[in-house]
């Protein structure tokens with residue numbers, strides 16, 4: 308009687324060797340890495356574009372509000388649920404460190420508390436910020452204030468600088484850009500997002516001048532709109548005096 312003996316394994320039937328497996332894993336890792344990087348970069352581009360669109364729409368909404376109400380709205384506070392503070396305008400309670408008053412203007416997308424949020428998410432840090440000039444005794448946020456003061460006497464004074472380096476901040480109402488770094492010295496309002504790094508941003512030389520939770524907040528009339536980079540990713544738009552006057556004249560609110 309003979310015992311059944313299994314045939315010796317051939318080279319065709321044996322499995323992968325450890326070295327072969329390692330090579331396969333290495334190639335898969337390379338492929339995955341190559342695919343994932345562009346994906347996150349694509350998401351960043353989409354969020355940046357979405358934020359630009361939201362900021363531009365917010366600026367349009369401001370112009371519409373000014374034409375209908377003869378004044379601009381005050382910024383919302385962190386507790387006013389997206390409603391301007393104070394309601395009804397006049398001297399604003401948070402002219403330089405408030406939020407876009409989306410509830411007052413009926414704008415979307417808002418978070419559950421009524422604040423407009425940028426394209427980077429729906430966390431508290433992703434809320435869209437809004438600042439307004441207090442020039443001419445708050446004429447811009449007081450009903451009929453602009454008409455009463457008159458176009459030639461109105462001097463909105465928000466400053467947009469290319470850098471925070473050398474910025475002079477004697478008082479909140481007199482802060483100004485360093486020499487040759489001004490993008491605008493007579494902006495009426497600034498609308499901005501803290502960008503992708505919102506949760507951890509604000510300590511750099513430039514971002515620290517745009518109030519946000521992490522900065523040693525410098526709430527004054529000067530803001531920084533620097534080149535996008537590793538230390539600056541805030542996105543800003545501002546409302547110029549010329550555009551505002553143009554729309555108000557067309558609507559019969561001025562002169």
Ligand SMILES: [Ca+2]
Nearest residue numbers: 501502508541
């Ligand atoms: Ca930022």
Ligand SMILES: [Ca+2]
Nearest residue numbers: 516525527529
């Ligand atoms: Ca500032």
